Amino acid sequence: KRVVDPMAAEKDDKQVTESRSLAWSPAACFGVDEGDIRASRNSSYFELFFGDSDSNLTDEEKLAKKYKKKDTHRIKKVATEASSESAILRQFVAFVPRKVLPQLPEMDVAMPRCMVLQGVVSFLDVAGFTKLTERLALQSDGAERLAKIINKLMGQMLNTCPTGDVIKFSGDAILVLYEPDRSFMPDDAPPAAKKRGKNPYDDMPAMRNAAYRAVSEGINALHDDYTVKPEELGTFSTDPNDPVSKDGIKLALHVAITAGNLQLMHVGGVFGRWEVVMAGEAMQILGATADNAPTDHLCVEKNCYALLESDPTGLKFEGERLQPPNEDYVRILKEIDANAMGIGSLLNPMTSVVGGLIDLVADSSHQGLGLRMIENHTESELNILRRYVSPVIQRAISTKTLDAVSCFTDVTVLFVGISGVDLGLHNPEADMIMGQIIMSTTQDCVYDHEGSVNKFVMDDK
Secondary structure: OOOOOHHHHHOOHHHHHHHHHHHHOHHHHHOOOHHHHHHOOOOOHHHHHHOOOHHHOOHHHHHHHHHOOOOHHHHHHHHHHHHHHHHHHHHHHHHOOHHHHHHHHHOOOOOOEEEEEEEEEEEEEEEOHHHHHHHHOOOOOHHHHHHHHHHHHHHHHHHHOOOOEEEEEEOOEEEEEEOOOHHHOOOOOOOOOOOOOOOOOOOHHHHHHHHHHHHHHHHHHHOOOEEEOHHHHOOOOOOOOOHHHHHOEEEEEEEEEEEEEEEEEEEEOHHHOEEEEEEEHHHHOHHHHHHOOOOOOEEEEHHHHHHHHOOOOOOOEEEEEOOOOOOOEEEEEEEOOHHHOOOOHHHOOOOHHHHHHHHHHHOOHHHHHHHHHOOOOOHHHHHHHHHHOOHHHHHHHHOOOHHHOOOOOOOOOOOOOOOOOOOOOOOHHHHHHHHHHHHHHHHHHHHHOOOOOOOOOOOOO
């Protein structure tokens, strides 16, 4: 810094003026020769001292300007650390519903939130998984083998429902949301009605499309092969006649699909830990729908089946309506139009939209789509993802030990069922407050005794 000499007042006026101008000028602050200032008369001070816009600079050059150092090693180290932190944050995308990602720029303040929407919900549950877990628990390397089997199994299930958004992993099941998204429809698809009239949905054609995608992809998931091979199980049986040692274990699914109004709530906040909970009409009837879907079957309730029947070109699925008192449920037997590709009659025959969708799905499916959605997010916005990821998972990702955290251990598990509460059927704000009370109270009680809240979910239970 240069300070005007108090004695300068005794000098001639010209010198005083020049001295005062130097006291605040960039030349004075940065120690640049005043001749350079005059030589750059046509350049702004910003361009003279800081160069052109940062858009054409490399990350290292930006850091060099920030730290004003010539220590290349230090600059590269800082750049590497920043890049590493960004890479870690992007891995959190796999643990957060895609529906949350576009909201990140608006979520700088951590507070309960509620989003009202309409959609189709698919619940895919694995049968026979508990028995598999109990057998692997007898092996010294059972945890590692089980982790690999789960990853493979969940990967298969995710690949069969590429147009859905996985809201929650619930043990050996997944909860998938299909929104009425017109990006999955052809350009000539019928528009949404300007007035709903008697239609229960804002965009009837898009909701019908969502139902088609959910059912078609659910059938694909149902018919996939989920056999766990003997080499994946290890040698936990010495009996040569044991069919498991010869053929492995064949797992199967049952699928339940519902449609209706939904609420996506963000609740919790104790110790900065938040949960995304999906509630509403479609979630309330999910349990009964799953009860009517035995192993190797897919069942839809009346709202979802009404969407399928409303197709003006005809029903594309063969179904069987159940007998009273379960006449509100239909078991889907097969897809009549095999070319629907999970899109339904609104996109038949296939168009370029399907081709584009397949290209997107090829890139790591759900995580690949999520990464595309956060391409323009800042690091501070990505940091918000930490609220929804368990600290254990965060540490494992940061230390690159995510594949090595599997183990069998003795724990005490609380399964807390909240009765007498119908989340998602009332005023959204009132439902959000009730959800917040339930989640934060549970967090307080569990954290007081050094426990961990695994999830808050409305599912088939």
